[in-house]
Amino acid sequence: MLDHLEANERIQYICKLMFEAYQIPVFVLNASRTIEYQLPESFRSRPLSKDASSVLAEIISPADEGGTNDNPSFLPIIRSTQFLENFIILRLPNEHLEATTLVVIGPSLYAPLTEDNAASLMRDNNIPLKLQEEWLQYYESLTVINRMRLYHAAMLLYSLVTGKALSITDLLLDTRTLEPTPHTSDSLDLNVSYRRENTWLHHDPMLEKDMFRHIKNGNKAELLRVQASFTEEKFGLLSKKSHLRSKKNLAIASITLATRAAIEGGVFWEIAFTLSDFHIQHIEELKDIPAVDRAQLAALCDFADHVRDSRNSKLSRTAALCQNYIFNHLYEELSLDKLAGVAGLNGSYLSQLFKKETGIAISDYIQRERIEEGKRLIEAHGITLSDIATRLHFNDQSYFTKVFKKYTGTTPKEYRNNRGITL
Numbered sequence: 353m354l355d356h357l358e359a360n361e362r363i364q365y366i367c368k369l370m371f372e373a374y375q376i377p378v379f380v381l382n383a384s385r386t387i388e389y390q391l392p393e394s395f396r397s398r399p400l401s402k403d404a405s406s407v408l409a410e411i412i413s414p415a416d417e418g419g420t421n422d423n424p425s426f427l428p429i430i431r432s433t434q435f436l437e438n439f440i441i442l443r444l445p446n447e448h449l450e451a452t453t454l455v456v457i458g459p460s461l462y463a464p465l466t467e468d469n470a471a472s473l474m475r476d477n478n479i480p481l482k483l484q485e486e487w488l489q490y491y492e493s494l495t496v497i498n499r500m501r502l503y504h505a506a507m508l509l510y511s512l513v514t515g516k517a518l519s520i521t522d523l524l525l526d527t528r529t530l531e532p533t534p535h536t537s538d539s540l541d542l543n544v545s546y547r548r549e550n551t552w553l554h555h556d557p558m559l560e561k562d563m564f565r566h567i568k569n570g571n572k573a574e575l576l577r578v579q580a581s582f583t584e585e586k587f588g589l590l591s592k593k594s595h596l597r598s599k600k601n602l603a604i605a606s607i608t609l610a611t612r613a614a615i616e617g618g619v620f621w622e623i624a625f626t627l628s629d630f631h632i633q634h635i636e637e638l639k640d641i642p643a644v645d646r647a648q649l650a651a652l653c654d655f656a657d658h659v660r661d662s663r664n665s666k667l668s669r670t671a672a673l674c675q676n677y678i679f680n681h682l683y684e685e686l687s688l689d690k691l692a693g694v695a696g697l698n699g700s701y702l703s704q705l706f707k708k709e710t711g712i713a714i715s716d717y718i719q720r721e722r723i724e725e726g727k728r729l730i731e732a733h734g735i736t737l738s739d740i741a742t743r744l745h746f747n748d749q750s751y752f753t754k755v756f757k758k759y760t761g762t763t764p765k766e767y768r769n770n771r772g773i774t775l
Contacts, residue, residue, distance in 0.1 A: 366512045379456045428506040440506045465491040568617040570660030603648035610655045617659035620676045671709045723759045
């Protein structure tokens with residue numbers, strides 16, 4: 353059995369290992385919630401917070417402190433704040449430590465925060481925009497670790513402290529981290545009973561299935577026909593307080609399903625998801641219900657059109673997979689070996705198959721796609737030709753000019769001038 357001193361040294365050793373492995377701040381808090389040990393010794397607190405202790409006080413709830421050694425409350429918790437910071441909290445079960453000693457690892461981010469996202473976040477939390485630069489600096493100081501890696505970090509911490517294994521299922525099914533459902537079985541039964549009694553039923557799911565099948569097939573005419581058969585009373589109510597909000601929620605749900613249908617229909621998934629983002633952002637800005645209805649229908653038609661356009665080229669799944677990978681990774685170094693690994697084929701065989709189906713060698717296809725991207729960047733304004741060449745992995749601007757002229761018949765400078773584009 354470890355005495356109190358040995359137990360403290362062991363916990364500090366584990367904390368040191370976690371800090372060195374993940375480069376995320378680590379804190380040990382005693383029963384009075386005083387920080388007894390932390391790494392690194394200096395900690396940059398978020399703007400508007402006095403120090404680390406005040407931030408930690410916000411994220412720790414009474415549920416993190418109760419329980420016994422046989423109670424699930426000794427499982428680690430992943431907790432996120434309204435400012436998108438993520439923390440791991442673990443109550444220490446060692447009998448030689450204070451019963452409510454906690455280890456807290458954080459803050460970290462799931463993904464880097466852009467200036468636009470930071471501005472939106474500050475608006476949501478009523479923070480003055482004059483503090484934006486300070487917040488951006490704070491976010492840039494945080495370690496970025498994706499959701500799955502953070503889960504694994506929590507599982508590793510638990511195993512190092514307890515010597516026991518922990519599955520990701522046990523971690524995520526912890527009742528302290530699951531929000532209670534906002535309805536009871538009685539309220540559900542009563543609502544269903546009311547809808548049946550008044551024949552106020554939701555739409556037939558086969559109608560919905562038909563609509564998204566037509567998007568998957570790129571058939572806009574049939575999509576519009578099925579869409580017209582939906583009646584207003586068949587839609588669900590997705591907001592009790594605002595009919596406009598309810599309509600927006602319905603539109604967003606339909607766009608989400610349409611995105612998946614378009615991907616199944618052959619649209620590059622990055623294009624489909626980006627298209628979804630644009631349409632949802634537009635709908636969020638609208639102020640009246642007719643505008644939302646029109647925007648929703650336009651979005652569904654847009655997806656069907658993209659599927660139709662993508663189906664103009666009859667490619668095998670392998671060739672389409674390569675094209676999709678090239679599209680998503682155009683700003684990276686691309687090689688035949690890398691594409692062969694993605695396709696799960698021999699490089700030589702993939703090269704022959706791709707050229708047979710598309711009529712162009714893979715290397716030429718990559719060059720052509722980079723020139724198409726170069727044209728889009730030129731038209732976007734504000735980007736120099738040398739910067740475009742570098743970003744698209746051309747050795748120098750003169751080589752970029754040579755390849756650009758090969759595919760367009762003009763130089764990049766001529767192309768820009770012909771469109772009246774100025775830097």
